[in-house]
Amino acid sequence: MESNTSGRAPRKRPATRGRLPLVAASLVVAALSCVTPAARAQAPAGNVFNPDISVIGNFLGIAGHNAVDSQPSLQLKEAELGLQAIVDPYARADFFLTFGSTSGSVGVEEGYVTFLTLPGDVIAKVGKLKGAFGKLNTEHTHARLFADVPLNMTNLLGSEDGIEDSGISVSRLIPAPAGIFLEATAQLFEGSSDNLFHAYTRNDVEPLFHLKGYGDLSEDSNLEIGGSWTQGTNLNGPGFRTSLTGIDATFRWKPLSRGLYRSLLVRGEWTLSEKESPTGTVRAEGYYLLAQYQLDRRWFAGYRHDESDHADDASLRDRGNSLIVTYWPSEFSEVRAQARRNVYDLPTGKSTATELLVQLQFSIGAHGAHSF
Amino acid sequence: MNVRRIGPTLLLLIAASLGPARPAAAARKVKVVTTLADFASLAETIGGERVETMSLAKGYQDPHFVEPKPSFVLKLHDADLLIVAGLELEIGYLPPLLDQSRNEAVRPNGKGYLDASVGCDIMEKPTEKVTRAMGDVHPYGNPHYWLDPQNGRVIARAIAAKLEALDPAGAETYRKNLQAFEARLTEAEARWARAMAPYAGAKVVTYHRSWPNFAKAFKLDVVGYLEPKPGIPPTPQHKLEIINLMISQKVPIIVMEVYFDEKDPNFVASKTGARVVIIPPSVGGVPAAKDYISLFDTDVDQLVKALSTAKKP
Numbered sequence: 083m084e085s086n087t088s089g090r091a092p093r094k095r096p097a098t099r100g101r102l103p104l105v106a107a108s109l110v111v112a113a114l115s116c117v118t119p120a121a122r123a124q125a126p127a128g129n130v131f132n133p134d135i136s137v138i139g140n141f142l143g144i145a146g147h148n149a150v151d152s153q154p155s156l157q158l159k160e161a162e163l164g165l166q167a168i169v170d171p172y173a174r175a176d177f178f179l180t181f182g183s184t185s186g187s188v189g190v191e192e193g194y195v196t197f198l199t200l201p202g203d204v205i206a207k208v209g210k211l212k213g214a215f216g217k218l219n220t221e222h223t224h225a226r227l228f229a230d231v232p233l234n235m236t237n238l239l240g241s242e243d244g245i246e247d248s249g250i251s252v253s254r255l256i257p258a259p260a261g262i263f264l265e266a267t268a269q270l271f272e273g274s275s276d277n278l279f280h281a282y283t284r285n286d287v288e289p290l291f292h293l294k295g296y297g298d299l300s301e302d303s304n305l306e307i308g309g310s311w312t313q314g315t316n317l318n319g320p321g322f323r324t325s326l327t328g329i330d331a332t333f334r335w336k337p338l339s340r341g342l343y344r345s346l347l348v349r350g351e352w353t354l355s356e357k358e359s360p361t362g363t364v365r366a367e368g369y370y371l372l373a374q375y376q377l378d379r380r381w382f383a384g385y386r387h388d389e390s391d392h393a394d395d396a397s398l399r400d401r402g403n404s405l406i407v408t409y410w411p412s413e414f415s416e417v418r419a420q421a422r423r424n425v426y427d428l429p430t431g432k433s434t435a436t437e438l439l440v441q442l443q444f445s446i447g448a449h450g451a452h453s454f
Numbered sequence: 455m456n457v458r459r460i461g462p463t464l465l466l467l468i469a470a471s472l473g474p475a476r477p478a479a480a481a482r483k484v485k486v487v488t489t490l491a492d493f494a495s496l497a498e499t500i501g502g503e504r505v506e507t508m509s510l511a512k513g514y515q516d517p518h519f520v521e522p523k524p525s526f527v528l529k530l531h532d533a534d535l536l537i538v539a540g541l542e543l544e545i546g547y548l549p550p551l552l553d554q555s556r557n558e559a560v561r562p563n564g565k566g567y568l569d570a571s572v573g574c575d576i577m578e579k580p581t582e583k584v585t586r587a588m589g590d591v592h593p594y595g596n597p598h599y600w601l602d603p604q605n606g607r608v609i610a611r612a613i614a615a616k617l618e619a620l621d622p623a624g625a626e627t628y629r630k631n632l633q634a635f636e637a638r639l640t641e642a643e644a645r646w647a648r649a650m651a652p653y654a655g656a657k658v659v660t661y662h663r664s665w666p667n668f669a670k671a672f673k674l675d676v677v678g679y680l681e682p683k684p685g686i687p688p689t690p691q692h693k694l695e696i697i698n699l700m701i702s703q704k705v706p707i708i709v710m711e712v713y714f715d716e717k718d719p720n721f722v723a724s725k726t727g728a729r730v731v732i733i734p735p736s737v738g739g740v741p742a743a744k745d746y747i748s749l750f751d752t753d754v755d756q757l758v759k760a761l762s763t764a765k766k767p
Contacts, residue, residue, distance in 0.1 A: 174553070196553070203531070203556045255531065255556065263524035296524040301512070304523060336521065339514040339713055379687050379715070412686065413546075414586055446586075453550040454522045 133167035133175075136449035138224045139442075146437030150426045151236075157183040160223050162191065166450050173197050175209075176450070178222065191222065191246065203255045213245030213275075214253075214267045214292040215310040216330040216351045225452055227347070227374055227408075229420045229441035232388035233400045234368030238326065238355040240278030245312065247271035247279075247288065263296040271314070279314030279324065288314035296454075303335040306454075322358040324393070345376040355393045366391035368399075374406070382408040398427040415444040484621050487533040487560070489544050490517055491737040492600045493570055493609065495745045497537060500614050500631045504624045510547075513738025516713045518590070518685070522547040530555035533566065534620055537613065540569040541576065543597035568616045571597070574605040577666045589683025601735060602667035603643055606746055610635055642747050646672065646754045653761045657703055659696060659728075661710040661719060664735045672754070677703055680710075680718055688718040700726040706764035707731050707757075712739045731760040 142159040161181040168174045177193040194209025212220050218235055223242070231242045239245060249271035258264040271288040273281030279288055290312035298304045310328040315321070329352045336345040352369040368390025376382050384406035392398040402424040409417045420439040425432055483506040488494040494509040501507070510526055511517045517539070530536065530551055538544055552561050559566035576595035584593045599605050614632040618625045654673040658665075661680045669676045678699050682692035699705070700722070708719045708730045719730045733753045734743045743749040 198553060198556070198561075199558050205554065205556060255528075261525060261528070263528055265524075294524075298523065298525050304525070306524070334521075338512050340715075341519060341521075342516055342713060343715055412586075413590065451522065451546050451548075451550050453554065454524055 131167070133165040133177075134448035134450065136164040136166075136445060136447035138162045138164070138222075138445045138449065140223055141442040142229060143440045144437055145440075146435065148424070148435035148437055149433045150424075150428070150435065154183070159183050162222060162224060164447070164449050166448075169195060172199050191243070194251075205253050207251040208249075210246070210248045211251055211269070211271075213247065213271065213290050213312065214251065214269060215239070215245050215290060215312055215326065216292075216308060216328040216353070217332065217349065218351060219244040224443050224445070227372060227384060228386060228404060228406055229418050229439040230404075230422065232351075232368075232370035232372075232386065233390040233402055233424070234351065234353045234370055234388060237390040237400065238353045238366060238368055238393050239275075241276045243276060245271070245275045245278065245288075245290070247273070247275050249288075258295075261297060263294070265294045267292040267294070273314045275314070278316070280317050282315060282320040286315040286320075288312060302337045303333070306330075306332040306334075316357055316359075318357075318359045322360075324355060324357040326356075327354040328352065343376065343379050347374045348372070353390070355391075357393050359394070364394055364396050366393050366396040374408075380410045382406075382410075384408070392427070395429070398429065400427050401425045414446070415442070417442050484534045484617060484624075485532055486535045486537065487529050488537040489520070489548065490537075490539055490600065492606075492746055492749065493537040493539075493613070495737040495749075496606065496610050496635075497535075497613050497617070499635050499745065500610060500628055501617055501624070502627060502631055504621060504627055505617065509738075510551075511736075513734055513736035513743065514712050514740070516711075517543060517736065518546065520544070520547045522551045524554075526551050527554045530560055531557050533557060533560050535566045535568060535616060536560035537568045537570055537616075539597050539600070540571040541594045541597035541599075542592050566620060568612060570609045570612065571595075571599060573608045573612065574599045575602060575667065575670075577670065578663070589681070590685030591683075596663060596666050598664040598735065599667045601665060602671040603639055603646075603750060604671065605667060607636060607639055610639075638747060642750065646750055649754050649758050653758070656707075656761055657705045659700055659705050659708045659722075661708070661714050664711055665709060668753070672757075674757075677705060680708070680722065693718060693722055697722055697725045700728055707760050709733060709757075711735045729760050729764045731756055733757065 139158060140160040143156050144153055145155070160183070163179045165177040166175070173195050175195045178191040180189050180191040182189070190210050192210055192212055194207045194211050197206045200206055214220055218226070218231065219239060235244055236242065249269055251267060251269040253265055253267035256264040256266050269290040271290065273279050273286040273288040281287065290310070292308060292310045294306065294308045296304065296306045308330045311326070313323055313325040316324040330350065332347065332349040334347050350369060350371045352367065354365070354367045357364045357366070370386055370388035372384060372386045374382055374384035386404040386406065389399060389401040402422060404420050404422040406418060406420045411417070418441040422437050422439060424435045426435065484501060484504060486494070486497045486501065486505050486507045488497060488507065488509045490511055491509040491513040494507040497505055498507045508529055511520045538548065558564055561567060576599055578596040580591060580593060584591050600609065610632060614628045617628045650672050655675055657675045657677050659678045659680065660676055663679060663684050665676060678696050680688045680696060682689055706728055708723055708728055710719050710730060710732050712732055712734050716730065716732070722728070723730045733756045734740045734749060737743055737746060737749050740752060743752045
């Protein structure tokens with residue numbers, strides 16, 4: 083497996099000039115759509131216009147041996163600083179800055195402006211974004227239901243962070259039969275994501291499309307299905323592309339009158355990577371399946387199976403199984419234990435890693451609620 | 455930029471900005487979405503045939519923990535009026551729904567947004583600096599204020615005024631229905647006061663801090679809570695403290711919302727001889743609580759039954 087801690091692809095400065103017309107167009111559309119500008123309050127003293135500030139700490143301890151993915155025994159894996167506020171009557175802005183476990187690694191995980199009042203039921207985002215590729219790729223570390231990420235993400239989406247790039251996103255509701263939520267998202271990225279895509283020229287932009295369908299099966303249960311596709315230039319050199327196709331499905335059950343104590347979530351995500359290289363195209367695929375059951379108000383138990391080919395050699399396939407127990411002391415903290423057994427398929431033979439991951443997450447400040 | 459590769463993206467961008475998906479607002483009912491079933495009931499009472507109501511939270515659901523389902527995005531997208539409890543009761547799910555709703559009217563400050571707490575008697579406004587060490591304390595006051603009929607009257611008036619502004623053609627209907635509702639409420643308040651009069655000042659323990667407005671309106675004395683802090687489930691130590699408190703203060707009943715687990719209240723009741731009264735805090739919490747007035751009928755009825763037969767521990 084490719085380690086994501088080494089060999090970060092050199093990043094080029096974003097091709098701002100090429101994107102300017104689109105940005106300008108979005109701004110003009112946003113300005114035109116002004117219907118009812120919110121009344122401005124009298125300029126007050128103090129901090130009322132300061133953004134909501136939150137910090138989420140993610141502490142991870144790992145015991146056991148892993149010859150392939152050797153992370154430290156104890157680490158503050160990530161500290162995420164969130165700054166969120168309304169910009170003006172037309173837009174809001176969200177910044178998530180992450181401070182990683184390796185000293186000095188500070189990054190803008192996401193930083194974007196969202197235009198909420200565009201005509202035609204359109205929502206546009208401009209900035210650095212997590213690509214709308216499936217479910218996991220859009221989630222911040224602290225929102226994930228496991229302490230690590232499944233093999234298809236590390237093997238096929240490049241790293242734990244996946245597709246995370248500067249770009250523009252436009253999403254629109256699609257008319258559908260009553261009660262069905264259908265949303266199409268089109269994104270255009272600069273074309274650089276760690277260990278996955280690299281834009282050698284301004285032409286190497288990365289388009290991404292996502293279609294999300296959701297329906298309530300009953301008051302207590304619902305089903306969400308998504309399809310994603312993206313293509314960018316890969317690290318094999320100019321002209322070599324990787325296409326990624328993904329399908330995700332989530333079933334949720336939560337009896338409303340006992341929703342504090344019982345729930346079930348079953349989710350699967352399948353990823354196909356078609357990576358061009360000097361020797362031909364490698365077709366690699368992988369998936370994970372997760373089931374999480376809520377045992378009591380604060381206790382959750384989960385099981386995950388994940389397996390994935392290597393993006394550069396589809397004859398090698400890693401497999402993993404995890405048992406996960408999560409405890410919520412409150413809404414603002416979370417303790418998770420994950421017993422994980424991964425069997426890595428290496429050219430030199432199989433390597434088995436049995437590990438215990440213990441994660442403690444804690445949040446302070448006003449962190450905006452997450453969407454479903 | 456490579457036109458061949460950007461082509462599809464641009465096409466989608468253009469397609470996306472073509473004509474709105476929202477149906478033209480013809481002569482149709484005013485679509486009212488509320489976060490609580492109580493507001494939906496009031497809006498229906500006042501709007502009558504002219505409105506169509508839908509509540510995001512059900513009466514038998516904890517109103518703090520509603521999931522931001524995409525189907526709610528569609529409801530908000532089509533809504534003409536959104537009525538919220540405010541005071542951060544909905545902070546865990548409503549903001550992302552509104553951000554995705556693509557409906558400017560129902561966003562805060564929009565013409566179709568109504569914060570029902572405005573003008574209501576709000577209790578338990580923190581007087582000291584709020585920290586999360588206090589549990590899930592709402593920094594603007596207790597958001598369960600709809601459980602005071604006088605606040606219900608204030609909310610009903612605000613809804614009538616809002617509906618009138620959104621649908622001037624229905625002004626007369628709204629005024630007439632509001633008057634009729636207020637008359638029925640006044641009559642009901644006298645009925646409830648008579649029923650509760652023998653138990654004025656009765657001491658109760660409640661599960662969550664859902665009932666301060668209710669207790670004030672119906673002259674109950676809330677002396678403790680099963681939750682050690684708001685939103686924190688009962689701990690063994692706290693249960694012991696509550697048992698001692700109930701015995702020393704001779705508390706005859708434990709009032710509990712319909713959506714909590716009965717195990718802890720039943721345990722405390724078994725040690726103190728008190729009675730557990732499970733009553734709905736919202737319309738629809740039980741089938742009998744079918745509208746705002748029958749919600750109080752149900753609650754008062756259950757309380758009177760329990761208080762009249764409870765033996766003091």
